[in-house]
Structures are given as structure tokens and as C-alpha cells.
Amino acid sequence: MATHPDPSGETLTERQQAVLDAVLALMVEQGGDLTMTAVARRASCSKETLYKWFGDREGLLTATVRWQASKVRAGNYDRQRLDAFALRDSLIRFAANWLGVISSPTSIALNRFAIAQAGARGSNLGAIMLANGRFAIGERLKPVLDAGREAGLIAFDDTETAFRTFIGLVGRDVQIRLLLGDRLNLAATEIERDAARATDQFLTLYGTEKTAPGRNPTNA
Template sequence: MQPSPIPSADRRRQRVHRAVRELLAEQGFRISMDAVAARAGCSKQTLYSQFGSKQGLMQSVVRERLDLTASSLDLGGEDPRQTLINFALEHLEHLCEPSVVATCQLLSAEAHEFPEDAQTLYRDGCDTLQQRLANWIESAMRNGRLRHDQPHLAAELLLSMIVGLDFERQRFAVPHRARLSARRHWAEYAVDAFLRAFATAEIPAADPAPIPQNN
């Protein structure tokens, strides 16, 4: 069976999102609707009609990325460990993309010049990801899969454990976990450590995953 063709509106949205991601890595917060329209091959009026504003366009791009990262949480699988490992792997894969590292470096350098844009981007991205993970953790706690504690703080703890120092390694151009096998080992180690910390009395914690000697 041939796959269903992608509707033209969805194809245009994909082109626009790709243009935004590319331009953010090149221009940072100085990105304009004119530049996006030129890169995506559409009119500025089309952008305003579809997204409403530059902020709405940015939110659409961020939301698409968050939906990909949090897809394993939304599926609601029966195995909390595998669900969190899948989440961790998706998050690490995204952070391992060179364009993401370049974008974050540029946006961090410009944040003091564009404080409102920076705060909005942080709220729509980092805060929202933390909240979606916290919602999943809270549900797992209610269902007796995790020990009852503060879900929002637990989500922040797990996110920091997942990322570790690898993003900083990339920012400073030192060797990082570029291979999927290395990221998987780290994801399993971080998730297992988290689950041991929040294990219930009824559910034994998993044995820690082995960590490879090199990255």
C-alpha cells in the first residue's frame, strides 16, 4: 500500500519549520518573518495567516519538537522504565544535533539583548517539557509505580540526569556521546538511578545498566 500523500498545508508547515530552525542557528533572535518567508518559499502574508505572529510561529516550531520528545510519555506504556528510556533517547538525540548546539550557543549569547523573547522561548520549551514530564511522573505516582513525592521537582531532577554533561561537552567541542550505543547506555543508567531513588516498597528497583568505558 502506498503511503498517503502529505497535504500541501502540512508540507508548507514542514518547510516553514525547517526554515525557522535553520535561521535560528544563523541569526538567533534577530530572525524575521521576511527571512522565514524567503527561506521557506512562501509569502509573509501566508505566515501571518497560518501562525498569526512571529511568536505564534516560534511556538509552533517548539511545540512540534516537544511532541516528538514527549511522544513516549503520551503513549502511556505499561513499562515505566522503557517509557522513560525512550523519552531520554529522543531528548538526547535532539540535543546531539549540531544545529541545536549552534542555536543554543547563539541564543544564549543574545538572551540579554532580547530578554522577553528569551524568557518566552524558555517558557514554551524548557518549562513545558518539564511540565509534561511532571504530569507523567505524577500519574505514575498515583498509580503506585513511583514513590509519592514532588512531581515537578522529580521531573527537573530526571531531566538533569538525562542530559548530564554531554550538552556542555558539545558546546566546548570536546568528545561527547555521539554514538547511539553510548547514549543508550547513559539513558539506561540515568533512568535506572532515577527509578531506584523513587522506587516504591512494592516494586523492586531494576539493576543498574552497565556503562561503556569510552564515549
């Protein structure tokens, strides 16, 4: 059976992935007020299996957040031979991937539920979302930024600040508008265009002469 590693280092089987997809589907349909019984029914498995795999409801939600966040990855690159073209391509791939994920109905439902639960007494979902969503995604992109700096392609003092700048340029007001119900047209071609534009804006801010937008990266 095929497996998929999640950001925590654990390995999910196809069956476990299907269970987490069932959680996301339920969130899209009815919000986050779901029970282990409802998940078991939708995923055609027993509650005992859910408890065995994920622990309690919070463990199931944590695994769901990790599963959704695992879909956001930077493009492939060779750290030892990173050039301007590869850096730009990797950043564009990450940006397009992230925009595609956050604009999906599943991510919108998951984020709306997390926001609703953030102020609830005894709820840890907000912390779970930050640790396994935003912070985990940051740890996936920061090595790309650091590699670019080591290669002399970009220059910055603080990786976290550079990461936040990049995410801000990519996301703009898209996520908040989607969470508030705005029906944005985010077709694949538009996502790709926005990702490239944000990347070039980032390289304008942090790039060296080798990565100046408008130049052919292969000639850098």
C-alpha cells in the same frame, strides 16, 4: 494533507512544518539573526503567508520552539495497567528522545540564540524557550511520574522535584558542553545506554521494591 499537533493544541500542516524546519536550518547556518524575508526565501513562500500563519517574528520563533519541543515525548503506557517494565521503558524512551533532540544541531543553534537574546532589551525569546521548551516538556513527563506513584512503583513528595532530578540524571553536563562547542560522540547506541543508566539511577532514588534495578521488571 497530513497534520501534526503542536504542544499548544494547534495543528500544523506539512507545509507549516516545512517552514519551521526552514527556520531551524537557517539558525544552524547563520545563527538567530534571521528575518522574515530570509525565512520566506528559504521556505519558498511569501512574507504575507508567514504573517498570516505565525503573526510577527516573535510568533514565528514561538512556533519554531514549540515545533522543536514537540519532538520530545514520553513512551506509550497504559495508566490503568502500568507496571514496572512499562514505567522503565517509558522513562527510557523519553530520556533517549530528549537526549537525541537536545544534541541535534538545530536544538544547539536554537538554544545558543536564546541565550544570546536573553539579556537583550525587548527580547522575549528566553521566556518563550522556557514556556514552550523546558516547561512544556516537563508537563509531558510529569503525568508518567504521577502514574508511577499512583501505581506504587515510585515514591516522592513533589512531582517537580522528581522531574528535575530525572532530567539532571539524563542530561548531566551534556547540553552545556554541546553549547560550548564540545564535540561529544552521541551515537544512537550511546544515547540509549545513557538513557537506560539514568533511568535506573532515578529508580534507585525513587523506586519501590517493585522497580529495583537489576530485577526483571516482568517479575515485579
